[in-house]
Amino acid sequence: MKKTGLVFFPAFDWAISPTHPEREERLLYTRDQIFEEGLMDLPQITEYKPRLATKKDVARTHFCVPNVAGQTTEAHLIAAGGALVIADALMKGEIHNGFAMVRPPGHHAMRVVHGNRGFCNINNEAIMVDYLRHKYGIKKVAIIDTDVHHGDGTQDIFYHDPDVLFISFHQDGRTLYPGSGFTNEAGGPAAYGTTLNVPLPPGTTDEGIHYVLDNLILPVLNEFQPEIVINSAGQDNHYTDPLANMKVSAQGYAQLNQKLAPDIAVLEGGYAIETALPYVNTGIILAMAGLDYSHVIEPDYNKNQLVQSPEKTERIKETVEELLAVWKQRNKIELGVLAHKSDFYQRQKTIFYDTDYIHENQVEKVRLCCDCAGYMTIMSQAFHHNGRRSKVFCVTIPFNACQRCYNDAHNDYMNAVRSEAYDYVYLQNKAEDVYRIFTNVGTKKLEEF
Known part of the structure; x- marks a missing residue:
């Protein structure tokens, strides 16, 4: 049954x-x-x-x-x-x-x-x-x-x-x-x-x-x-x-x-x-x-x-x-050829939050890796209807990350933390199921879970 x-x-x-x-x-x-x-x-x-x-x-x-x-x-x-x-x-x-x-x-x-x-x-x-x-x-x-x-x-x-x-x-x-x-x-x-x-x-x-x-x-x-x-x-x-x-x-x-x-x-x-x-x-x-x-x-x-x-x-x-x-045609793109021209695929996005009336600008970069899906970084800036702004940097490591992507993703995360250019910096480590939020607003703090 x-x-x-x-x-x-x-x-x-x-x-x-x-x-x-x-x-x-x-x-x-x-x-x-x-x-x-x-x-x-x-x-x-x-x-x-x-x-x-x-x-x-x-x-x-x-x-x-x-x-x-x-x-x-x-x-x-x-x-x-x-x-x-x-x-x-x-x-x-x-x-x-x-x-x-x-x-x-x-x-x-x-x-x-x-x-x-x-x-x-x-x-x-x-x-x-x-x-x-x-x-x-x-x-x-x-x-x-x-x-x-x-x-x-x-x-x-x-x-x-x-x-x-x-x-x-x-x-x-x-x-x-x-x-x-x-x-x-x-x-x-x-x-x-x-x-x-x-x-x-x-x-x-x-x-x-x-x-x-x-x-x-x-x-x-x-x-x-x-x-x-x-x-x-x-x-x-x-x-x-x-x-x-x-x-x-x-x-x-x-x-x-x-x-x-x-x-x-x-x-x-x-x-x-x-x-x-x-x-x-x-x-x-x-x-x-x-x-x-x-x-x-x-x-x-x-x-x-x-x-x-x-x-x-x-x-x-x-x-x-x-x-x-x-x-x-899905298998026609050769990552090796793309990676030879540039190590990363990049796109810019504009996103509108119709309920909360927020405008967001994103720059998304993905490593063109022949050994895994490639790690990703996102620089996101949001403009709220009340004039408030927030700028964040996000790094995601995929489940099947190769060692090169794993190491470079961590380096990008640490560089963003040191730069103090962002209100929040995030690390999404799916490979180890570990997640970090570094807060650069007011008293600096790190949350990991």
Whole structure:
């Protein structure tokens, strides 16, 4: 018998504002529906209680400015911890798959965190992936983001990691927040092709997302052969969602989940609290448990109103063909040739925090290393709406760091500390699971954990 694990965490004590669409009712209506349908009494369903993620769990993934406590509430740590509970249950063989139905969401939270953007402070899926890699030695992971908004935070965190496949399909960024997720965003030099973005035209229906799934996502997954598949399960592609313009149904979502067969799903967006979430979540749970979901239909569902135009279908097909070509070319970049020209790949980024109204400028540098994924440095400067500024320097050492990258990363960290040019200097040593924060504001101090 398939066992599906569930974690519920509505976060009663966390809200951006009392009437904000990202609020506790997102899960409460779903829970009422699930109990009404008797799902929790089925032998295929097992409920787990969430726990707090630790400071180290968060620091393994993020550089929180000034520190983890400064960017998280207890609700954030429980939401991330709920995903970790499902991960543990899966790895212990207690369940066949699991769904962490938690909030606040996380897929817009990037590696560096100065505040809340897109309703997200920390990235629940990314924290879970790094936890699985650290605790259980998992190497290859696939994250499929089905939220209507591009998962720009998850993309940012794994953009240079060849062992994490990130595929996001979403409403075209020219028409929706966060304005990114285009086909040319395909991964850094060491991980080219392991980021695939599928911008979809507004009005895409079940037909469109299933074409993407059948003709791009599933073939790529079959070739990539991940050890674990994670669904970043946003449900705001639904035809009633107030924040987007898509036309996907609860049946479309359930069928997608059945085909994708993720090991773990983690709730992200979805803001049609009464008209979509109870039905979509119920359909996903039934599909994950291998149960019949054909009766899960919205009261106002009308198939004739959810028809995709031939022009949209053709556009989706062209996008899929373009991305398949990117995937097939993923091994064409020769790191040795790039490293001969320059030892580092560098890019500049401008990031806007829409919730906290922060503007951030970043300079990201990644070592082009033929022996490991390469260490990374990030110089980040944030400008807050109240005039406050913060300048930080971050160094990350990957899990599989070679000795050269390990040594040079430590040297860059120490040079930044000695320079006194930054308010905070961070060392994220994933190879040894050790994290440092050097504070240069007021009384100088070093925190290590």
